[in-house]
Amino acid sequence: MLHVVRQLLYFAALVTSVSAASADQWRGRSIYQIITDRYALPSGSDFNACDPKDQTWCGGTWNTIRENLDYIQNAGFTAIWISPVSQNYEGPRTAYGDAYHGYWIADVTKLNDRFGTSDDLKALSDELHRRGMYLMVDVVVNNVMATSTTPDLSTFLFQDESQYHTYCPIDWTNDTSIIDCWLGDTTVTLPDVNTQDPDVVSAYQSWITGLVQEYNIDGLRIDAAKHVNTDFWPKFCGAGGVFCIGEVFDDDVGQASQYQGTDALDSILNYPIYDALVSAFTIPGALNISALTDKVAQSQQMFKDTTLLGNFLEDQDVPRWGNLSVDPQSLYNAMVYNWMSDGIPILYYGQEQGFHGNSDPYNREPLWPSGYANTTAYQLVTKLNTFRNFLVNGTGDWATTKMEILTQSEYGLGFRKGNVVTVLTNIGSPPKDVTIAVYTPWEASTSTTEIISCEKYAVGSNGTIFVDYSAGGRPAVFMPDVLLNSSGVCGFEGPNQYVEPSSAAQAVSAAAAAPWARVVMGAVVGFVMAVSGVLVW
Ligand SMILES: *[C@@H]1O[C@H](CO)[C@@H](O)[C@H](O)[C@H]1NC(C)=O
Ligand SMILES: *[C@@H]1O[C@H](CO)[C@@H](O)[C@H](O)[C@H]1NC(C)=O
Ligand SMILES: *[C@@H]1O[C@H](CO)[C@@H](O)[C@H](O)[C@H]1NC(C)=O
Ligand SMILES: *[C@@H]1O[C@H](CO)[C@@H](O)[C@H](O)[C@H]1NC(C)=O
Ligand SMILES: *[C@@H]1O[C@H](CO)[C@@H](O)[C@H](O)[C@H]1NC(C)=O
Ligand SMILES: *[C@@H]1O[C@H](CO)[C@@H](O)[C@H](O)[C@H]1NC(C)=O
Ligand SMILES: *[C@@H]1O[C@H](CO)[C@@H](O)[C@H](O)[C@H]1NC(C)=O
Secondary structure (H helix, E strand, O other): OHHHHHHHHHHHHHHHOOOOOOHHHHHOOOEEEEOHHHHOOOOOOOOOOOOHHHOOOOOOOHHHHHHOHHHHHOOOOOEEEEOOOEEEOOOOOEOOEOOOOOOOEEEEEEEOOOOOOHHHHHHHHHHHHHOOOEEEEEEOOOEOOEOOOOOOHHHOOOOOHHHEOOOOEOOOOOHHHHHHOEEEOOOOEEOEEOOOOHHHHHHHHHHHHHHHHHHOOOEEEEOOHHHOOOOHHHHHHHHHOOEEEEOOOOOOHHHHHHHEOOOOEOEEEOHHHHHHHHHHHOOOOOOOHHHHHHHHHHHHHHOOOHHHOEEOOOOOOOOOHHHHOOOHHHHHHHHHHHHHOOOEEEEEOOHHHOOOOOOOOOOOOOOHHHOOOOOHHHHHHHHHHHHHHHHHHHOOOOOOOOOEEEEEEOOEEEEEEOOEEEEEEOOOOOOOOOEEEEEOOOOOOOEEEEOOOOEEEEOOHHHEEEEEOOOOOOOEEEEEHHHOOOOOOOOOOOOOOOOOOOOHHHHHHHHHHOOOHHHHHHOOOOEEEOOOOOOOO
């Protein structure tokens, strides 16, 4: 009987959560990632009191996020991801500080009152939806947190020893161990919840159904997804009824791709491409463009759908891009990759302010000392979001169209996704007396705009566009002017506001009407160099 009731509740949940967002609806979004404690302070706070190395609470809340959403929405983001909302460890300070980040779970079913009340979280969700934005919440089910290998279970949701795997340190060469053994160390242990136990599975399902409904959540980011038996996910995400993107901290495409699909998760965070972007673009660095183009090829072959993966350059676990790379053009080129290639772009708060802390805890800087300034990176991401929102909206199939690498060299790559051609380089800021001839798919004398600089480029004979680096290694993104109407960039009028894609059919007919469509459909695209000085390509 209980089983029947549960099934009914589960079914009811699916029916009533139809407004919740699916993978398809997330594909065209762009996400701003927030550690709630570090995004904004209430007025009257001490704005000089937060040092990441202290590893303690600084005072950000769900209310202060809600009160400061303009900064995110003005940059064109259409979703936020917030750190976990569940109750955390509240015991004595540990060797790794306090649970300011939200990942040290005590009881998932209770809210963390450090960050506000149930009404505050609802108000944040309502305000996001009023603005047409989505809410993604970070959830941790793999583990709870303790300070010994024999914790007192009474503060946890699951209080029976059988609901945990027995303590063992992870042997990273053993897949069973990765799933069953405990993350953390013996100072701060992360007791591994037994997600094979049917009672645990059903308790987690009821919880996530309730959480998503109560707070009108649009998507879930799943912590440590690699450390849970994959068959847990379809049921859990089904109960949530929303898009799930998992943390699978693995740069190997063969391994990582196994976590995407109907028998696993909708999507994962794109660690393989993150790793490749570091190899390709950081200065100093390996400057290995093949590392990136190889990963793109492998990913398109092995992932079920690369256009759903979450692309990022920073997060709460890896060093800031600015800690790995000193040249700002390296950041700009890598950012453009994430917005113009396959996948959902994610920006970790502070990246737009040029933060440059190392890994945990130095990459969890407070945002307020930046003054939320209108920096070059903020302006770049605003432009990229505006343009991508337009592409997603105006050409219904842009987001699902797979990118194609057009050319590559030691110093850069060119690729096409739909009707947009992107040319990136790792040569950095110093000017180079170099001109690149790019064979675009477009007819001679087509007028195009490079949407970052807003410079006009006329297509020459044989479809060529010349890109020069006399102003340094800037990223370049081209689109024919005739397709830029209503884009809202570079003087083209536009609502500059995200709208759900209507239908692919509309976009296809619009493209078919364009004079150069014949060329786009037919041409094989290639690049050559026309070098005047240093050989870069
Ligand atoms: C792998 O790890 C599991 C869980 O700790 C353990 O039971 C098993 O013996 C390990 N296998 C090998 C080959 O070490
Ligand atoms: C670049 O990365 C590829 C992996 O895709 C690797 O095979 C190659 O050895 C790397 N090249 C250098 C110079 O490190
Ligand atoms: C990297 O981060 C560490 C710690 O935050 C800092 O001391 C160092 O200066 C940073 N390096 C760069 C290049 O920013
Ligand atoms: C940031 O600066 C740019 C360039 O001056 C300007 O166009 C834009 O409106 C500014 N954005 C904000 C949010 O102030
Ligand atoms: C999205 O498409 C609709 C209908 O075609 C249009 O009215 C709206 O202005 C577009 N928005 C953007 C950002 O292009
Ligand atoms: C875009 O705008 C230009 C100038 O207003 C116009 O000539 C052209 O027909 C428009 N293109 C489309 C596809 O609407
Ligand atoms: C014209 O472009 C194609 C690639 O589209 C290229 O293979 C060919 O060499 C080019 N011809 C000339 C004369 O540049």
